[in-house]
Amino acid sequence: MEREKVIEVRDLVKRFGSFTANDRLTFDVYRGEIFGFLGANGAGKTTAMRILCGLSRPTSGKVTVAGIDSHRPEEIKKRIGYMSQRFSLYEDLTVNENIELYGGIYGMTMKEIRPRREELLRRLSFTGYGNTLILALPLGLRQKLAFAVALFHEPEIVFLDEPTSGVDPVTRRQFWEMIYETASRGITVFVTTHYMDEAEYCDRITIMSEGRIVALDTPSALRQQYGTASVEELFVKIARPQRINA
Amino acid sequence: MNAIEAYNITQRYGRVTAVDDVSFSVGEGELFGFIGPDGAGKTTLFRIAATLIIPSGGRITLFGLNVVSNFRELRSQIGYMPGRFSLYHDLTVEENLNFYATIFGTTIKENYHLIEPIYKQIEPFKKRQAGRLSGGMKQKLALSCALIHKPRILILDEPTTGVDAVSRTEFWEILAGLKNEGITIIVSTPYMDEALRCDRIALIQEGKLLGIDTPARIRNSYSRKLYAVSHPDRYRLLLALRSLPQVVSPEPFGDSVHVVLRDDADPAEVKRALEGAGLSGAIIAETVPGIEDVFLELMQKEV
Amino acid sequence: MAFVRKEFLHIFRDVRTLVILFGIPAAQLLIFGYAVRTDLKNASIAVLDNARDNVSNELINKLEASDFFTISNRLDSFDEIDATFKKGKIKAVVVFPAEMSATLTREGHATVSIIADASEPNTASLVTGYTSGIMNDYSATLTKQITSGLPVIIPDVRMYFNPNLESHFMFIPGIITLVLILLSALLTSVSIVREKEFGTMEVLLVSPLKPWQIIVGKVAPYFFLSLFNVIIILLMAWFVFKLPVRGSIALLIAECMLYILMGLSFGILISTIVDKMENAIIITFMGLLLPGLLLSGFIFPIENMPKIYDYVSMIMPPRWFIEIIRPIMIKGAGFEYVWKETLILAGMTLFLIVLSARKFKVRLEENAR
Numbered sequence: 001m002e003r004e005k006v007i008e009v010r011d012l013v014k015r016f017g018s019f020t021a022n023d024r025l026t027f028d029v030y031r032g033e034i035f036g037f038l039g040a041n042g043a044g045k046t047t048a049m050r051i052l053c054g055l056s057r058p059t060s061g062k063v064t065v066a067g068i069d070s071h072r073p074e075e076i077k078k079r080i081g082y083m084s085q086r087f088s089l090y091e092d093l094t095v096n097e098n099i100e101l102y103g104g105i106y107g108m109t110m111k112e113i114r115p116r117r118e119e120l121l122r123r124l125s126f127t128g129y130g131n132t133l134i135l136a137l138p139l140g141l142r143q144k145l146a147f148a149v150a151l152f153h154e155p156e157i158v159f160l161d162e163p164t165s166g167v168d169p170v171t172r173r174q175f176w177e178m179i180y181e182t183a184s185r186g187i188t189v190f191v192t193t194h195y196m197d198e199a200e201y202c203d204r205i206t207i208m209s210e211g212r213i214v215a216l217d218t219p220s221a222l223r224q225q226y227g228t229a230s231v232e233e234l235f236v237k238i239a240r241p242q243r244i245n246a
Numbered sequence: 247m248n249a250i251e252a253y254n255i256t257q258r259y260g261r262v263t264a265v266d267d268v269s270f271s272v273g274e275g276e277l278f279g280f281i282g283p284d285g286a287g288k289t290t291l292f293r294i295a296a297t298l299i300i301p302s303g304g305r306i307t308l309f310g311l312n313v314v315s316n317f318r319e320l321r322s323q324i325g326y327m328p329g330r331f332s333l334y335h336d337l338t339v340e341e342n343l344n345f346y347a348t349i350f351g352t353t354i355k356e357n358y359h360l361i362e363p364i365y366k367q368i369e370p371f372k373k374r375q376a377g378r379l380s381g382g383m384k385q386k387l388a389l390s391c392a393l394i395h396k397p398r399i400l401i402l403d404e405p406t407t408g409v410d411a412v413s414r415t416e417f418w419e420i421l422a423g424l425k426n427e428g429i430t431i432i433v434s435t436p437y438m439d440e441a442l443r444c445d446r447i448a449l450i451q452e453g454k455l456l457g458i459d460t461p462a463r464i465r466n467s468y469s470r471k472l473y474a475v476s477h478p479d480r481y482r483l484l485l486a487l488r489s490l491p492q493v494v495s496p497e498p499f500g501d502s503v504h505v506v507l508r509d510d511a512d513p514a515e516v517k518r519a520l521e522g523a524g525l526s527g528a529i530i531a532e533t534v535p536g537i538e539d540v541f542l543e544l545m546q547k548e549v
Numbered sequence: 550m551a552f553v554r555k556e557f558l559h560i561f562r563d564v565r566t567l568v569i570l571f572g573i574p575a576a577q578l579l580i581f582g583y584a585v586r587t588d589l590k591n592a593s594i595a596v597l598d599n600a601r602d603n604v605s606n607e608l609i610n611k612l613e614a615s616d617f618f619t620i621s622n623r624l625d626s627f628d629e630i631d632a633t634f635k636k637g638k639i640k641a642v643v644v645f646p647a648e649m650s651a652t653l654t655r656e657g658h659a660t661v662s663i664i665a666d667a668s669e670p671n672t673a674s675l676v677t678g679y680t681s682g683i684m685n686d687y688s689a690t691l692t693k694q695i696t697s698g699l700p701v702i703i704p705d706v707r708m709y710f711n712p713n714l715e716s717h718f719m720f721i722p723g724i725i726t727l728v729l730i731l732l733s734a735l736l737t738s739v740s741i742v743r744e745k746e747f748g749t750m751e752v753l754l755v756s757p758l759k760p761w762q763i764i765v766g767k768v769a770p771y772f773f774l775s776l777f778n779v780i781i782i783l784l785m786a787w788f789v790f791k792l793p794v795r796g797s798i799a800l801l802i803a804e805c806m807l808y809i810l811m812g813l814s815f816g817i818l819i820s821t822i823v824d825k826m827e828n829a830i831i832i833t834f835m836g837l838l839l840p841g842l843l844l845s846g847f848i849f850p851i852e853n854m855p856k857i858y859d860y861v862s863m864i865m866p867p868r869w870f871i872e873i874i875r876p877i878m879i880k881g882a883g884f885e886y887v888w889k890e891t892l893i894l895a896g897m898t899l900f901l902i903v904l905s906a907r908k909f910k911v912r913l914e915e916n917a918r
Contacts, residue, residue, distance in 0.1 A: 104551020168283035180481035200500030330748040
């Protein structure tokens with residue numbers, strides 16, 4: 001059975017002057033997949049991510065996201081969601097206001113937003129929290145809400161940047177369960193992270209080093225291939241030798 | 247004499263209790279880790295230990311000196327690295343190091359042997375402004391700065407946050423080297439897997455200590471038999487496990503789901519039940535609990 | 550638009566922005582409305598009455614009776630004028646010639662000198678204008694009384710210190726006053742708050758450095774930079790605007806150093822109460838720029854304002870500094886004329902230094918999260 005590709009990258013090259021940040025990247029991401037994107041600082045991870053999110057254009061190569069070519073970034077942006085650990089919700093706004101703002105940005109009317117908002121709050125067992133300031137919510141709840149908000153406009157792909165680093169183990173489990181559930185609904189989850197134990201949760205991971213993809217497979221297959229007990233060891237093994245003087 | 251003795255440390259901010267009745271001791275030359283999520287009170291505790299905050303309650307001594315009343319004597323013996331690396335972004339690597347050497351009344355030369363293994367790695371960039379360094383290099387520079395006056399104790403608040411895995415591995419290797427020099431180190435981290443690098447660890451959550459011991463004994467303290475169940479469709483697996491009466495608290499864990507079985511139920515029975523639910527080929531095997539499993543168990547006990 | 554709405558929500562939740570949004574215009578209106586008076590009220594003048602006859606007496610009475618003037622001094626000789634002006638309180642001296650009455654009847658006219666302190670050109674023009682007006686009125690009544698000939702009192706206006714009424718005589722000392730305090734307060738507060746924001750302050754505090762060492766270390770460079778700045782401004786005043794310093798340069802520089810020190814301690818004080826650079830900047834500007842501009846007497850004489858403004862301005866260091874450097878620069882006054890103001894400024898500086906040193910903590914103050 002041929003799985004549907006939602007991200008197709010062919011020979012992606014991105015140069016900044018004489019510096020090649022991305023060197024002929026080629027990979028596919030499938031519908032409903034949890035895809036981990038790993039790399040050391042400066043490996044070109046952020047650059048590639050920006051291109052996939054429609055924030056930057058490739059120097060050469062072909063990139064298609066949700067069926068849209070990277071030369072139409074505005075269209076891409078409508079079909080993706082984004083959540084980062086650092087910024088997600090406005091702390092001085094209430095839960096409802098954040099949701100309404102987000103819906104409004106994606107061109108939804110209040111009429112469309114309201115029922116969906118209630119549904120979202122119900123699903124998170126957040127009913128009654130609508131008028132609470134984000135500031136007053138515990139970290140774990142904020143994180144879950146931020147994820148739900150990133151999915152509010154029903155994107156085809158959601159990009160997560162270190163989604164569960166620093167949260168407590170219980171919240172973390174709940175969060176990954178939300179991610180599984182999202183993927184099971186056919187939404188692709190694209191995770192970038194520094195933390196290799198986050199990578200263990202992904203269906204497939206790719207490791208970047210010096211602008212190239214040096215590994216791409218399921219975590220277990222990669223662990224077997226390199227004979228390591230964890231993705232962390234594996235990552236250090238792959239990424240370390242190349243950066244004596246990085 | 248212990249390097250740190252802390253008795254019933256409590257810190258309140260208004261109605262919020264950031265640190266709640268925490269007691270611990272750290273031996274000289276020990277590498278001691280505080281493991282806990284963001285907001286657990288690690289930073290507050292470290293600031294108290296670094297003489298920066300007077301606790302609302304409790305008593306803490308470093309090398310027998312009280313951090314509140316003897317803070318002046320203590321400050322020259324402490325190497326403190328706050329959560330955000332504490333570097334001057336507009337100064338070069340060398341200028342930063344020089345500055346910290348000067349304010350602690352020493353020179354780079356005097357203690358160069360101590361920082362050499364770390365500083366050598368960033369020395370090629372010594373003319374570069376600190377703001378333009380990568381996370382890993384900033385981390386090493388900040389550590390060099392904290393070490394330059396040859397402190398007896400290093401207080402490192404989340405030194406590995408925001409740094410890539412390679413740099414983190416290198417960083418822990420450096421800490422092991424410093425420990426061999428006889429320097430006491432307390433370090434905090436939200437990453438459970440880093441616990442194994444420490445001599446002893448304290449698990450901390452919502453200002454309270456959940457447990458203190460060596461990583462091995464912490465892992466052994468897990469009270470039940472733990473199984474890892476795996477199947478390609480993890481979400482369905484998770485839901486199926488949750489519906490099984492034999493299974494207690496299934497938790498996603500990397501590419502498997504960790505479960506505890508009720509009343510020593512037979513794992514083969516669980517496997518059959520999963521097959522019955524359409525999840526053929528599910529693998530169930532006993533597994534060694536990790537720090538995170540223990541943390542989860544302890545957290546659930548707290549509640 | 551969802552985005553516009555969000556911005557409104559941010560603003561309404563943020564008390565500080567609200568205060569800036571509505572508080573500042575209101576405060577400005579109040580200050581400007583009352584402080585900016587271009588008419589004259591109760592200006593202090595002195596008379597040197599060489600005539601002591603009924604004409605001079607009547608004129609003096611007329612001046613005194615008007616709302617514009619208060620005669621607060623009677624001089625005995627011409628030589629006292631210079632010193633009177635250097636003290637700063639008297640805006641003008643009206644000099645009646647000897648045997649005025651006789652001259653008037655004999656020659657039909659007499660000349661009365663109005664000598665104004667033109668180091669404040671605006672006030673000088675107002676004072677001389679109003680004085681001349683009163684004399685002309687009086688002339689008119691005389692003309693009716695005495696039918697023989699046309700006796701007129703001719704006002705002879707002289708602008709002391711600044712004969713051409715150059716406005717930069719006023720604004721150069723003003724600019725120095727304003728720029729110095731703004732710059733020195735801003736630079737120190739921002740540079741200290743930046744250390745807080747970047748987390749470097751934590752390590753400085755943990756180091757064996759004593760608080761005064763941190764403060765001196767932060768302040769010393771800015772002290773010298775500000776001093777250098779003063780010298781540049783003075784050189785520019787001299788070469789570009791042809792405004793020489795009439796008094797002692799050494800005294801001027803010494804006073805500037807005191808004033809810079811004051812500004813720096815102000816900056817430290819600000820840095821002990823705020824955590825963010827933007828707040829340091831806002832507070833410095835709100836706290837120093839407006840009052841410095843309006844309540845220092847730089848542009849608008851404080852005498853013309855309601856009494857309450859006078860009291861408020863007394864706690865404004867710029868007011869005292871301007872009363873120090875204006876006499877030194879323009880009138881050539883020596884220390885004996887400005888020691889009182891210097892003492893006040895020194896007292897303020899000391900107060901600020903003690904206050905900021907006490908507020909500068911050896912530990913972190915954490916806000917409740």
